[in-house]
Amino acid sequence: MAYVAVKGGEAAIAHAHGWMAECRRGNPAVPGIGVEQIEEQLGLAVDRVMAEGACHDRSLAALAIKQAQGDLIEAAFLLRAYRTTLPRFGHAAPLDTRSMAVRRRISAVFKDLPGGQLLGPTMDYTHRLLDFALAAEALAEPAPEAEAAADEPLRRVADILAADGLMPAECDAGEAPPDLTREPMAFPASRAARLQNLARGDEGFLLGLGYSTQRGYGNNHPFVGEIRQGEVAVCFTPPELGFEIELGSIVVTECDMVNQFQGSRTQPPQFTNGYGLVLGRGERKAMSMALVDRALKAGELGEDRVAPAQDEEFVLMHSDNIEATGFVEHLKLPHYVDFQSELEVIRRMRATAAAPAEDRA
Amino acid sequence: MTHDPGYNFAYLDEGTKRMVRRAVLKAVSVPGHQVPFGAREMPLPYGWGTGGIQVTASILGPQDTLKVIDQGADDTTNAVSIRRFFSRVAGVRTTTRTRDATVIQTRHRIPEMPLREGQVLVYQVPMPEPLFRLEPRLSETRRMHALADYGLMHVKLYEDIARHGHVSTAYNYPVMVANRYLMSPSPIPAFDNPKMDNMPALQLFGAGREKKIYAVPPYTRVRSLDFEDHPFRPHRADAACAFCGARDSYLDEVVCDDRGGRMFICSDTDHCETRQEAAR
Numbered sequence: 053m054a055y056v057a058v059k060g061g062e063a064a065i066a067h068a069h070g071w072m073a074e075c076r077r078g079n080p081a082v083p084g085i086g087v088e089q090i091e092e093q094l095g096l097a098v099d100r101v102m103a104e105g106a107c108h109d110r111s112l113a114a115l116a117i118k119q120a121q122g123d124l125i126e127a128a129f130l131l132r133a134y135r136t137t138l139p140r141f142g143h144a145a146p147l148d149t150r151s152m153a154v155r156r157r158i159s160a161v162f163k164d165l166p167g168g169q170l171l172g173p174t175m176d177y178t179h180r181l182l183d184f185a186l187a188a189e190a191l192a193e194p195a196p197e198a199e200a201a202a203d204e205p206l207r208r209v210a211d212i213l214a215a216d217g218l219m220p221a222e223c224d225a226g227e228a229p230p231d232l233t234r235e236p237m238a239f240p241a242s243r244a245a246r247l248q249n250l251a252r253g254d255e256g257f258l259l260g261l262g263y264s265t266q267r268g269y270g271n272n273h274p275f276v277g278e279i280r281q282g283e284v285a286v287c288f289t290p291p292e293l294g295f296e297i298e299l300g301s302i303v304v305t306e307c308d309m310v311n312q313f314q315g316s317r318t319q320p321p322q323f324t325n326g327y328g329l330v331l332g333r334g335e336r337k338a339m340s341m342a343l344v345d346r347a348l349k350a351g352e353l354g355e356d357r358v359a360p361a362q363d364e365e366f367v368l369m370h371s372d373n374i375e376a377t378g379f380v381e382h383l384k385l386p387h388y389v390d391f392q393s394e395l396e397v398i399r400r401m402r403a404t405a406a407a408p409a410e411d412r413a
Numbered sequence: 414m415t416h417d418p419g420y421n422f423a424y425l426d427e428g429t430k431r432m433v434r435r436a437v438l439k440a441v442s443v444p445g446h447q448v449p450f451g452a453r454e455m456p457l458p459y460g461w462g463t464g465g466i467q468v469t470a471s472i473l474g475p476q477d478t479l480k481v482i483d484q485g486a487d488d489t490t491n492a493v494s495i496r497r498f499f500s501r502v503a504g505v506r507t508t509t510r511t512r513d514a515t516v517i518q519t520r521h522r523i524p525e526m527p528l529r530e531g532q533v534l535v536y537q538v539p540m541p542e543p544l545f546r547l548e549p550r551l552s553e554t555r556r557m558h559a560l561a562d563y564g565l566m567h568v569k570l571y572e573d574i575a576r577h578g579h580v581s582t583a584y585n586y587p588v589m590v591a592n593r594y595l596m597s598p599s600p601i602p603a604f605d606n607p608k609m610d611n612m613p614a615l616q617l618f619g620a621g622r623e624k625k626i627y628a629v630p631p632y633t634r635v636r637s638l639d640f641e642d643h644p645f646r647p648h649r650a651d652a653a654c655a656f657c658g659a660r661d662s663y664l665d666e667v668v669c670d671d672r673g674g675r676m677f678i679c680s681d682t683d684h685c686e687t688r689q690e691a692a693r
Contacts, residue, residue: 062493129458136454137426234451236624239552365550375622378459379539385461385491388665389484389521389680393583393602395666396648404578 076121090114099303099332100124104373105131106233106252108302108331125254129374136233143229145287145296149306149329151205153283159209160276161310167206172281173333209278210308210325219310219323239365246348246368247341251330253371255337261361262343270347270359274326277310281333305330307338311346313353324349416504423470423503429453433471433626437617440628445590446558447541452624462495462520463621465537469499469518472533472617478506480514485522485663485680492520511683521584523605525662525684528614530631536599538620541627543587543597563595566638574643583648589636590629598635604647604663609635652677657688 077084091098091114101113105128113131120126156172159165214221229244232252237245250258265272283301290297307328315321326346328338347361360366370376416422425433429451436450455463473479479499483492487509495518496507508514511524520537528534544554547565557563566587573581580586586603590596598606599618609616609629616629629635639645650664655676662684664677679685 062497065490065493132454133456137420139426236449236451238449365552374454375459378461378463379622380460381458382460382539386484386489387521389602389663390584390600392650392664392666392680393604393648396650397581397583400579400648401577401581
């Protein structure tokens with residue numbers, strides 16, 4: 053048999069991509085899915101791609117999902133690769149989630165609290181039964197309209213606890229936050245860098261790590277102090293104007309986890325906070341992020357760092373799914389040369405092992 | 414040839430290129446030292462050469478001639494893809510001839526033909542930290558580099574020799590650069606390591622995912638770690654290339670039937686073709 057050369061790579065690549073495009077479209081007799089349909093009807097997928105792609109643009113995220121055939125990590129990658137080419141003209145002011153136009157706001161620690169519990173749109177308490185009527189495209193009954201909510205800021209549970217001295221208030225250290233898209237991660241990382249990393253991190257990775265803290269790997273005893281979801285204004289001060297203007301508003305989900313803390317020699321027993329904030333309605337991610345953020349505070353709080361979720365370098369270096377997917381999948385690339393050198397070595401080692409002991413050098 | 418008007422020349426914006434070039438200059442000034450840089454997301458996945466691509470994009474000029482190899486070959490899929498990327502976004506001349514290239518981006522090999530002054534060899538690097546299998550924590554390895562504390566690696570090599578009679582590292586074989594920094598040569602076979610020593614060309618290493626750049630300036634001492642009684646010995650398959658008959662080049666082993674038949678061919682396709690042409 054003759055050696056089949058690896059030549060012709062260029063044509064093969066073009067054809068493979070052509071075939072993939074065909075797979076993406078599926079049966080041409082079935083109407084194609086529109087970007088608007090994805091944006092409207094697969095909203096949670098759009099949210100996840102925006103969060104992990106670290107770019108708030110619903111229609112671009114929807115396009116990425118369409119192009120990636122619903123592979124959300126691939127879609128986040130497409131969005132990131134686009135985002136990296138955008139010019140950076142400054143930092144927005146920190147989002148003020150206290151003045152969020154809240155759609156959903158729940159607390160698991162107080163039965164009632166100022167502003168009340170607002171369930172909002174949620175899958176909680178649904179029965180996970182496949183809805184066959186949906187397959188027949190039945191239109192859902194329109195949901196009843198709520199009375200217009202009072203347009204006043206809702207006090208955050210974290211603020212309520214802090215006011216009683218039961219939980220340290222989060223304060224702005226006044227330092228300019230790092231930008232992970234411009235400067236590589238360095239250790240030990242600042243809290244701002246940690247939160248930035250987690251906010252872009254893979255939902256599944258953070259979910260697993262958060263879960264591990266609940267199962268005893270870095271005991272946390274968490275309570276959901278508050279989850280709030282809704283629109284917040286993005287404000288920016290252009291240097292040429294010199295005063296702040298509102299650029300628009302985005303939907304975010306914020307989670308404050310309240311955790312037990314035994315106290316230390318220098319600090320009295322009190323609650324400690326884990327914080328999560330993600331673009332869109334990624335509630336599971338916001339909760340996971342808050343659990344991991346709290347676990348990563350182990351060092352500052354003088355707790356033993358024994359669990360994976362408490363290990364800053366381990367968590368922060370492996371949270372990014374774009375980096376992870378690239379490096380895992382690069383194993384598909386040819387490794388003939390490395391493998392050849394391994395072959396030489398293993399043959400040599402086997403020969404040495406088989407030789408009588410006195411012959412060994 | 415002109416480049417895609419939708420993108421800046423060589424894809425990256427000029428500000429990013431300047432940032433990368435500053436890191437390159439620092440790397441050249443401190444040979445073998447890993448310089449952190451603000452690696453960008455690229456339109457190719459991490460692990461597929463994003464570090465090398467960013468370095469190449471930052472040093473490339475319109476007059477350059479680019480050669481891209483993967484596993485020594487110009488025609489492997491990823492080499493084709495990266496070469497096509499640069500002819501699209503930079504519109505530069507490309508070549509498969511080692512001697513005609515001014516910039517050579519490589520994955521896992523150093524060309525067989527000795528490189529000359531003025532050429533730049535850009536390596537794609539997956540894990541820039543030579544100590545990562547022994548100590549995964551960057552905060553710890555940074556300290557070890559600062560103190561030139563490389564005992565851990567010597568112990569590893571010693572244990573290999575004690576157990577197997579020789580060092581079991583076949584590729585990515587650690588080197589000392591200018592007698593100061595321990596450096597990963599990227600996963601080239603140990604066979605290629607001696608080519609790095611006193612090379613007239615500039616060697617740049619880009620690790621995109623790990624966000625590090627490092628360099629070996631021309632004519633710099635690069636020594637593969639070894640012991641006096643166990644000197645470093647590069648290895649290759651003990652055979653001749655089935656196409657060009659070379660006995661001194663690095664060979665790929667090709668399985669040619671299901672009865673254990675093997676043949677060996679040059680991994681460096683340009684080297685092999687040049688020899689075949691000369692013989693004709």
